[in-house]
Amino acid sequence: xxxxxxxxxxxxxxxxxxxxxxxxxxxxxxxxxxxxxxxxxxxxxxxxxxxxxxxxxxxxxxxxxxxxxxxxxxxxxxxxxxxxxxxxxxxxxxxxxxxxxxxxxxxxxxxxxxxxxxxxxxxxxxxxxxxxxxxxxxxxxxxxxxxxxxxxxxxxxxxxxxxxxxxxxxxxx
Numbered sequence: 072x073x074x075x076x077x078x079x080x081x082x083x084x085x086x087x088x089x090x091x092x093x094x095x096x097x098x099x100x101x102x103x104x105x106x107x108x109x110x111x112x113x114x115x116x117x118x119x120x121x122x123x124x125x126x127x128x129x130x131x132x133x134x135x136x137x138x139x140x141x142x143x144x145x146x147x148x149x150x151x152x153x154x155x156x157x158x159x160x161x162x163x164x165x166x167x168x169x170x171x172x173x174x175x176x177x178x179x180x181x182x183x184x185x186x187x188x189x190x191x192x193x194x195x196x197x198x199x200x201x202x203x204x205x206x207x208x209x210x211x212x213x214x215x216x217x218x219x220x221x222x223x224x225x226x227x228x229x230x231x232x233x234x235x236x237x238x239x240x241x242x243x244x
Contacts (some may be wrong), residue, residue, distance in 0.1 A: 094120070094121060094122045094237075095122030095123075096122065096234065096235045096236075096237055096244075097233065097234045097235065098122065098232070098233060099214065099230065099231070099232045099233075100117055100124070100230070100231065100233070101228060101229065101230040101231075102115060102116055102117050102124065102133075102135070102136065102137050102228070102229055102231075103115075103137060103217075103226065103227060103228040104136070104137050104138065104139055104225075104226065104227045104228075105226075107126075109126075109128055110128065111128065113126050113127045113128045114126075114127050114136055115127075115133070116132065116133025116134065116135050116136035116137075116153070117133050117134060117135050117136075117233075118131070118132075118133050118134050119134050119135075119201070119203070119207070119209045119233065119235040120134070120203070120207065120235070120237065122235070127153075131153075132153050133153055134152065134153055134154075134201065134203055134209075135150050135151065135152060135153070135190075135201065136150070136151050136153070137149070137150060137193075137227045137228070137229050138150075138151050138189075138227070139218065139225040139226070139227040140191065140192070141225060143192075145218070146218055146225055146227075147191065147192035147193075147218070148192060148193045148194075148216050148218050148227045148229060149189045149190060149191040149192060149193065150189060150190035150191075150193055150199070150201075150211075150229070151188075151189050151190075152188070152189070152201070152203075154203060154204030155204075156186075156204055157186035157187055157188050157202075158186060158187075158188070158201055158202050158203070158204075159187050159188070159189060159190040159199055159200070159201060159202075160181075160184035160185065160186055160187070160199065160200040160202070161187075161190065161197060161198075161199050162174065162178060162197075162198040162199060162200060162210075163197070163198055164194070164196065164197050165196040165197070165198070166196070167196060168195070168196060168214075170196070171195075171196040171197065171198060171212055171213075172212065172232075174198050174212075175198050175210060175212040175232065178198065178210050178243065179242055179243055180241050180242045180243065181202075181208050181241045181242075182241075184200065186202060190211075193213050193216060194213060194216060195213055195214065195215050195216060196213065197212070197213045198210065198211065198212050198213075199211045199213070205239070206239050207235065207236060207237055207238075207239050208235075208236045208239075208241065208243075209233050209234065209235040209236065210233065210234050210243055211231050211232070211233050212231060212232040212233075213229060213230075213231055214232060215229070215230045216228065216229050216230075217229075
């Protein structure tokens with residue numbers, strides 16, 4: 072009986088141990104401007120601190136969302152931040168995917184930059200830096216975009232590669 076109790080006690084102790092949840096700090100993801108209905112209208116953006124898609128109804132909400140800017144013709148796509156601060160810096164536009172990937176891979180640190188409120192306009196083969204409200208940095212490579220009318224509604228989509236620096240330093244791993 073003592074042996075059974077000891078085995079049960081060890082099993083309970085092991086089962087109750089906290090497991091460390093690892094958050095992604097790099098990846099390739101896609102966001103779009105599809106509107107959903109919950110308690111209010113919402114979209115899904117992306118949170119670099121959690122490494123996943125997050126609803127604009129969440130608190131905290133996403134770091135970035137995509138917006139179709141209808142002021143210009145043709146419409147343009149814009150990444151917007153959720154922190155009410157100038158948060159984007161365009162590193163550059165590149166001739167092709169290979170050049171953009173090389174620039175992205177070789178970008179190892181953030182330097183002084185002229186930050187803008189939005190990443191506007193976004194297009195494939197661009198590299199951007201995102202700065203969060205708490206001074207964490209993420210580099211982004213725009214892989215592809217879709218900018219079209221779907222069912223009479225302006226639709227925007229962006230696939231991007233990203234590397235997040237969660238410790239607030241100015242260098243990327």
